[in-house]
Amino acid sequence: MVKRIGVLTSGGDAPGMNAAIRAVTRSAIARGIEVVGIYDGFKGMYEGKMELLSTKSVSDVMIRGGTIIGTARLPEFKDESVRKVAIENLKKFEVEAVVVIGGDGSYRGAMALTNMGINCIGLPGTIDNDIVSTEYTIGFDTALNTVIQAIDKLRDTSSSHHRCSVVEVMGNRCGDLALYSGLSCGAEIIITPETGYDEVEVLNKLRYFEEVKHKNHAIVVISEKITDVEMLAQKISNATKFSGRATVLGHVQRGGSPTAFDRVLATRMGDKAVELLANNIGGQCVGMINNKIVSIDINEALAMPKASRKHLSELHERLV
Ligand code: ADP
Numbered sequence: 114m115v116k117r118i119g120v121l122t123s124g125g126d127a128p129g130m131n132a133a134i135r136a137v138t139r140s141a142i143a144r145g146i147e148v149v150g151i152y153d154g155f156k157g158m159y160e161g162k163m164e165l166l167s168t169k170s171v172s173d174v175m176i177r178g179g180t181i182i183g184t185a186r187l188p189e190f191k192d193e194s195v196r197k198v199a200i201e202n203l204k205k206f207e208v209e210a211v212v213v214i215g216g217d218g219s220y221r222g223a224m225a226l227t228n229m230g231i232n233c234i235g236l237p238g239t240i241d242n243d244i245v246s247t248e249y250t251i252g253f254d255t256a257l258n259t260v261i262q263a264i265d266k267l268r269d270t271s272s273s274h275h276r277c278s279v280v281e282v283m284g285n286r287c288g289d290l291a292l293y294s295g296l297s298c299g300a301e302i303i304i305t306p307e308t309g310y311d312e313v314e315v316l317n318k319l320r321y322f323e324e325v326k327h328k329n330h331a332i333v334v335i336s337e338k339i340t341d342v343e344m345l346a347q348k349i350s351n352a353t354k355f356s357g358r359a360t361v362l363g364h365v366q367r368g369g370s371p372t373a374f375d376r377v378l379a380t381r382m383g384d385k386a387v388e389l390l391a392n393n394i395g396g397q398c399v400g401m402i403n404n405k406i407v408s409i410d411i412n413e414a415l416a417m418p419k420a421s422r423k424h425l426s427e428l429h430e431r432l433v
Pocket residue numbers: 123124125155156185186187188189190191192215216217218219220221222223225239
């Protein structure tokens with residue numbers, strides 16, 4: 114059996130990554146496997162920045178957002194020569210296999226290493242919920258709750274001022290944060306990469322809400338990278354009786370103590386990753402489907418089509 118494994122966090126950070134690191138560490142130690150923390154993702158692997166973790170090194174980290182071992186991006190990791198140096202370093206530290214916590218880019222790195230003889234398992238750590246091989250990624254639920262709290266507060270002020278708040282949320286071209294937060298907050302309009310964006314339709318809908326439904330305020334939740342929300346707010350002010358105000362929530366969505374859901378998800382997934390590596394399995398990623406923790410081939414996961422959210426968009430339309 115494998116004697117020593119590594120764990121790293123890569124790409125964008127997400128609340129719950131620490132809970133996953135803790136689970137990997139303690140689950141491995143419980144099976145008699147040593148764990149090395151690799152700092153700053155694949156960058157630390159390339160630079161040889163790693164050290165042995167103990168049960169104690171992961172005490173009290175469950176409640177903390179971010180990642181205690183740091184994260185980074187190293188585009189050069191796509192080069193085989195760079196990965197060769199990283200593998201030399203793993204060998205120096207006697208690391209035989211690695212748990213990679215991150216998004217789909219990190220999964221690609223994990224697969225590339227597996228193909229070079231280092232078994233890797235991917236765990237979905239991202240607030241964007243943009244990994245299609247799992248229903249939920251680690252960090253999504255926490256970010257969602259952060260967004261909901263912010264929108265609830267905006268609602269208080271927008272309802273007092275006959276405003277239309279345009280709230281831009283993250284998602285990296287996945288509309289889940291916008292869709293789920295919009296549903297949770299009773300937003301009047303939800304715009305995501307999946308729904309598409311039609312400015313005239315948005316303005317017409319707002320006029321309808323005002324004139325026919327007599328709404329005195331409105332919330333528009335929109336995914337990032339769709340349009341300039343300041344401009345949209347200005348157009349709303351010009352074309353409707355609402356006073357349009359834009360709020361870009363930004364990086365606040367990445368922070369905070371993970372929710373119970375994310376802690377449990379990260380704990381279950383971390384344990385599964387160790388179980389797979391202990392069985393000499395690599396090149397797979399862990400997901401949750403129908404509340405069961407499952408694993409599938411990384412290449413298969415990366416090729417999977419995204420599940421449709423049309424039923425949720427339609428539900429929103431019916432209730433607004
Ligand atoms: P995320 O994992 O959140 O999607 P990135 O796409 O930035 O974030 O990927 C994180 C890191 O994974 C990259 O900086 C790079 O080191 C590594 N990576 C991404 N794509 C590949 C690839 N095709 N081959 C090897 N490594 C990759």
